[in-house]
Amino acid sequence: xxxxxxxxxxxxxxxxxxxxxxxxxxxxxxxxxxxxxxxxxxxxxxxxxxxxxxxxxxxxxxxxxxxxxxxxxxxxxxxxxxxxxxxxxxxxxxxxxxxxxxxxxxxxxxxxxxxxxxxxxxxxxxxxxxxxxxxxxxxxxxxxxxxxxxxxxxxxxxxxxxxxxxxxxxxxxxxxxxxxxxxxxxxxxxxxxxxxxxxxxxxxxxxxxxxxxxxxxxxxxxxxxxxxxxxxxxxxxxxxxxxxxxxxxxxxxxxxxxxxxxxxxxxxxxxxxxxxxxxxxxxxxxxxxxxxxxxxxxxxxxxxxxxxxxxxxxxxxxxxxxxxxxxxxxxxxxxxxxxxxxxxxxxxxxxxxxxxxxxxxxxxxxxxxxxxxxxxxxxxxxxxxxxxxxxxxxxxxxxxxxxxxxxxxxxxx
Numbered sequence: 001x002x003x004x005x006x007x008x009x010x011x012x013x014x015x016x017x018x019x020x021x022x023x024x025x026x027x028x029x030x031x032x033x034x035x036x037x038x039x040x041x042x043x044x045x046x047x048x049x050x051x052x053x054x055x056x057x058x059x060x061x062x063x064x065x066x067x068x069x070x071x072x073x074x075x076x077x078x079x080x081x082x083x084x085x086x087x088x089x090x091x092x093x094x095x096x097x098x099x100x101x102x103x104x105x106x107x108x109x110x111x112x113x114x115x116x117x118x119x120x121x122x123x124x125x126x127x128x129x130x131x132x133x134x135x136x137x138x139x140x141x142x143x144x145x146x147x148x149x150x151x152x153x154x155x156x157x158x159x160x161x162x163x164x165x166x167x168x169x170x171x172x173x174x175x176x177x178x179x180x181x182x183x184x185x186x187x188x189x190x191x192x193x194x195x196x197x198x199x200x201x202x203x204x205x206x207x208x209x210x211x212x213x214x215x216x217x218x219x220x221x222x223x224x225x226x227x228x229x230x231x232x233x234x235x236x237x238x239x240x241x242x243x244x245x246x247x248x249x250x251x252x253x254x255x256x257x258x259x260x261x262x263x264x265x266x267x268x269x270x271x272x273x274x275x276x277x278x279x280x281x282x283x284x285x286x287x288x289x290x291x292x293x294x295x296x297x298x299x300x301x302x303x304x305x306x307x308x309x310x311x312x313x314x315x316x317x318x319x320x321x322x323x324x325x326x327x328x329x330x331x332x333x334x335x336x337x338x339x340x341x342x343x344x345x346x347x348x349x350x351x352x353x354x355x356x357x358x359x360x361x362x363x364x365x366x367x368x369x370x371x372x373x374x375x376x377x378x379x380x381x382x383x384x385x386x387x388x389x390x391x392x393x394x395x396x397x398x399x400x401x402x403x404x405x406x407x408x409x410x411x412x413x
Contacts, residue, residue, distance in 0.1 A: 160312065242254075
């Protein structure tokens with residue numbers, strides 16, 4: 001094994017690419033490193049699941065690790081990876097100081113998935129029925145923890161341009177610590193579009209999303225109460241089919257076939273579900289990062305209706321693949337227009353193709369990432385000296401975390 005190209009990925013969970021956008025994002029990263037000849041070890045302290053990807057069949061070593069245990073120190077020291085990628089900041093909090101102690105020369109990279117402090121601050125605003133203000137970001141500990149984790153790492157992968165701007169302009173994070181890496185997708189060509197069902201061949205409204213992710217559950221409740229009744233007034237025979245892994249009882253109680261509102265549970269094939277639907281209806285009231293369901297809808301030629309939060313970071317200056325609105329009446333009107341107007345639907349579909357091909361083509365970003373990794377490995381010492389805030393935070397985090405972790409480990413034994 002070439003130790004100079006060996007990445008240890010420490011997962012918050014074992015990736016479930018059929019359950020969540022986060023799972024698909026992780027598999028994208030794994031494929032990206034494999035395409036460059038890197039050896040990969042994937043470790044996690046989470047419980048294995050029925051729907052997790054079979055990583056070992058793809059040539060990836062796997063390891064179950066424990067938090068607050070010196071067995072991880074032995075494992076990572078023996079593995080001696082040249083790079084460690086932390087899946088979300090809570091994983092860096094748990095294992096970052098141990099990696100720094102046992103493998104001080106390993107490059108430490110954080111993949112945020114989305115900016116958790118932004119998502120949670122927006123949720124707080126929605127919960128209290130008021131507009132989100134950037135001051136909300138400073139109201140709790142989330143931002144302090146997440147930004148500290150970004151500083152402690154050598155590089156942080158950001159999936160959204162909006163969040164890149166937020167980190168630099170609101171929190172003052174140096175651009176040298178950040179790498180823009182959105183979803184990495186193959187371009188949509190004629191061979192793809194010829195497989196898409198046409199306007200007349202499609203039916204129903206659809207949405208899809210893991211219900212353990214709070215924005216998805218909230219969106220479905222918002223649809224049921226405020227949006228869907230307006231759609232049904234104009235389209236009394238319309239059906240809305242909601243797919244998603246791990247629906248809870250509160251969501252399942254919204255299953256009302258007599259109102260055309262169907263809670264379907266886990267999608268057997270997400271692409272098939274989206275490709276045969278006429279419109280994706282996903283008015284997310286809070287969240288962060290890039291919304292996988294909306295990206296996938298464009299990949300399937302399915303126009304969508306969402307909110308500014310849902311569209312954030314996806315289309316840039318390009319026109320949206322459908323409708324973006326916040327008011328329930330306008331969301332419903334946009335949904336009805338796309339469902340009934342073939343010309344508007346086709347324009348939206350073409351907009352989605354343009355967004356995918358101009359904004360997410362993988363070749364536009366993968367080269368930049370590996371150039372950054374190469375440059376960091378060449379001058380890692382100087383990079384860390386220039387990031388004194390990160391070194392300071394690592395020092396204090398290591399001291400406090402080490403004490404607490406050793407105490408917990410002793411207590412458990």
